[in-house]
Amino acid sequence: MVPSLYTITPAEGLASGRAVATLTGWSFNLPADPPDGFVGDDVTPTVAVLVNGRAADAVAVLSSTEIQFIIPEYLGPPGTMSTAVDVVVKNLDSAGIPIPTEEATLEEGFTYKHPDLTTQSNMEWITRCVLRMLRRNIVDNVSISASPDFSSAPATQVTFVSGLPAVSVSGPTVRENKVLRDNETRVEDDSPSGKTRKNAPYTADVLYDIMFIGRNKIESQNLKEAAIRYFRRRPIFVFQAGPSDPTEIECQLWVEGPWTPTDNEQDQTYSYSNTIRLQGIWIDDSSGLADDGLPAPDQFYTDAYETDELSTEEM
DSSP states (O other): OOOEEEEEESSEEETTOOOEEEEEEEOOOOOSSOOSSOOGGGSOOSEEEEETTEEOEEEEEEETTEEEEEOOOOOSOGGGOSEEEEEEEEEEOTTSOEEEEEEEEEEEEEEEEOOOTTSHHHHHHHHHHHHHHHHHHTOSOEEEOSOTTOOOOGGGGOOOOSSSSEEEEEEEEEEEOSSSOOOOEEEOTTOTTOOEEEOOOOEEEEEEEEEEEESSHHHHHHHHHHHHHHHHHOOEEEEEEETTEEEEEEEEEEEOSOOEEEEETTTTEEEEEEEEEEEEEEOSOOTTSOTTSSOOGGGTTOTTOOOSOOOOOOO
């Protein structure tokens, strides 16, 4: 029978793919023993699903009206985002060959979204959001001691502050998040329905070195304590993906370790320094990073890639 397609859920997702999607329709070719839930590659597909012409992974026909599969990666030019693409379902015969007359298309059924966080301009935007957060909630005298164009030139490492107390921020550096990096789909063993849960998208942590500078120890300590209180009250940092992209990026803000005090006798200042980390900013594509930045997408989940610190050039 000729299949029909009605809906796809979700109807949009990241260009990196890997989201679990469900298609509803009619007359999907059933396997001999339809599974109770998604079991991925263990099921021999009786249909083929193509998204933008690329074959979907782990296709499972749950019933004659429902298919579950993993969205493939989008390989088109990033400048074309957002992109609505066709979703095609083809019934297969017993040999796994498409049946010529049994095919259906959901035109522009799925839209690839691209947060584009790793481009130079958007890393600069993230830094501006961090500076705005510090200025609004801790002290308005905040300077960035690194260039937002990934330059490592010595001239970009000089800090100028107009007065004291002040906050100096340098960075960012980008590090793969090894807690949230697993993006494989898996079956929930304790789920009565046997349905699956999608792990977090592959993510990276964005780190900034931060220094609170005062005229004396008391002034710098008060500034540091004000920051600590704010970070504890607002552990979740939310900002737009870009100036023209209303997509909200949500991450957790961490202070990396103990604060390091420094008595700068020559400058007659006292400071506390540390590193703050924005944990779990989802990054869809590493193509915008410097060559020594994040690993290529096909390296992201391999245990062989053991480099702990995956940093861009300091800006």
